[in-house]
Amino acid sequence: MVAGPGRGRLPGPRLSRVTVLGAGSIGCFVGGCWQAAGLDVSFIGRPSFDRDIADHGLTLSDYSGWAASLPPDRVDYRTRPDTLASADIIALCVKSGATADAAREIATNGRPGTTVISFQNGISNVDVLERLLGDRFTVVRGMVPYNVAYLGDGRFHKGVAGVLYAEDCPETRSLAAAIGQSPAALKLSDDMLGIAWGKLLINLNNAVNALSGRTLIEQLRERDYRRVVAACQREGLRLLRRAGIEPAKVGAVGPGLLPWVIGSPNWLFRNIFMKSWKIDARARSSMADDLAAGRKTEVDYINGELVKLADRLGIRAPVNGRIVELIRNAEGGAPPLAPAALRAAVLGN
Numbered sequence: 001m002v003a004g005p006g007r008g009r010l011p012g013p014r015l016s017r018v019t020v021l022g023a024g025s026i027g028c029f030v031g032g033c034w035q036a037a038g039l040d041v042s043f044i045g046r047p048s049f050d051r052d053i054a055d056h057g058l059t060l061s062d063y064s065g066w067a068a069s070l071p072p073d074r075v076d077y078r079t080r081p082d083t084l085a086s087a088d089i090i091a092l093c094v095k096s097g098a099t100a101d102a103a104r105e106i107a108t109n110g111r112p113g114t115t116v117i118s119f120q121n122g123i124s125n126v127d128v129l130e131r132l133l134g135d136r137f138t139v140v141r142g143m144v145p146y147n148v149a150y151l152g153d154g155r156f157h158k159g160v161a162g163v164l165y166a167e168d169c170p171e172t173r174s175l176a177a178a179i180g181q182s183p184a185a186l187k188l189s190d191d192m193l194g195i196a197w198g199k200l201l202i203n204l205n206n207a208v209n210a211l212s213g214r215t216l217i218e219q220l221r222e223r224d225y226r227r228v229v230a231a232c233q234r235e236g237l238r239l240l241r242r243a244g245i246e247p248a249k250v251g252a253v254g255p256g257l258l259p260w261v262i263g264s265p266n267w268l269f270r271n272i273f274m275k276s277w278k279i280d281a282r283a284r285s286s287m288a289d290d291l292a293a294g295r296k297t298e299v300d301y302i303n304g305e306l307v308k309l310a311d312r313l314g315i316r317a318p319v320n321g322r323i324v325e326l327i328r329n330a331e332g333g334a335p336p337l338a339p340a341a342l343r344a345a346v347l348g349n
């Protein structure tokens with residue numbers, strides 16, 4: 001489909017007008033679920049998704065068997081930032097490296113006063129948005145705890161359980177109420193920075209998953225991979241303590257217990273912890289998706305955040321630093337690492 005006027009919107013009461021900026025895996029799933037729940041949603045993204053959605057519409061599904069679909073003529077997907085001007089809420093879903101450019105598009109095309117929710121991994125995207133959008137826009141931190149995979153032909157699949165989070169403010173309160181019960185339901189919190197750091201500790205698995213070349217389930221079954229994740233988390237927790245930052249609990253396990261759970265022996269991890277998590281067989285981390293697609297990853301915004309924090313504290317973060325190096329090698333074409341090889345490369349034993 002050519003760029004230009006979007007296809008129609010779902011009829012019904014106009015609640016909040018939402019524009020998803022960066023409509024890829026997360027943006028199409030979240031925006032699609034919100035539209036299926038009755039919200040007025042438009043999507044801004046790339047021509048390849050536009051073409052797929054123009055041909056097939058949007059099909060959304062999750063690990064529990066839930067599914068919904070929106071026909072092509074009901075999905076307003078554009079490749080130009082036209083609908084930023086009419087949005088009440090902008091859901092920002094670009095990868096971290098694209099944040100500054102997206103912020104400039106919002107500053108140029110958006111309506112001052114609009115609420116911008118960053119549904120991105122990492123910590124510093126919100127700082128970039130606040131710096132570039134100043135006090136003309138309301139920048140709000142969000143968090144996506146689950147994995148979404150693009151299966152082709154307009155099909156987006158949520159492979160892990162969980163509920164979206166965003167900072168509690170009047171705009172997000174009415175958004176959450178409008179969404180209601182949905183696979184992309186929104187919970188509100190007044191400790192989003194703590195939640196972002198808690199999520200970052202979990203996201204330390206992203207790089208290991210990407211380096212393994214395996215699905216999340218196949219990777220998490222291997223204790224050597226988990227030992228590396230646990231070491232990244234222990235280093236992260238030490239740095240956060242030194243910096244006086246308190247990560248919040250994200251998911252079933254509190255931050256302090258994460259390395260213990262992740263590093264536990266196979267009999268315990270596989271039989272108790274893995275069985276209680278709802279992860280479907282196809283799910284991989286978003287960093288694995290990036291490597292597979294030959295894109296630059298977000299490692300600088302995840303493990304790299306801890307390396308930067310260590311620098312500010314005048315200490316070192318050798319484990320996370322090594323992971324950043326290995327991801328750079330992988331971005332350059334280095335092959336996946338077997339469990340023992342990754343353990344040796346990071347922990348040296």
Ligand SMILES: NC(=O)C1=CN([C@@H]2O[C@H](COP(=O)(O)OP(=O)(O)OC[C@H]3O[C@@H](n4cnc5c(N)ncnc54)[C@H](OP(=O)(O)O)[C@@H]3O)[C@@H](O)[C@H]2O)C=CC1
Nearest residue numbers: 022023024025026045093094098120121144146147148286
């Ligand atoms: N995928 C997942 O399962 C999860 C992802 N996250 C986080 O969510 C965020 C989004 O990830 P994900 O959905 O996987 O990313 P995707 O790459 O699937 O989607 C982002 C899309 O936005 C496009 N884009 C970038 N800049 C612009 C722009 N200015 N205007 C329009 N489109 C733009 C990208 O195109 P191009 O590639 O050309 O730049 C890409 O198609 C990341 O921070 C990620 O860490 C969090 C939890 C899980």
Ligand SMILES: CC(C)(CO)C(=O)C(=O)O
Nearest residue numbers: 145146147284285286287
């Ligand atoms: C949901 C999770 C933790 C899955 O690895 C993720 O955040 C990602 O893939 O970026």
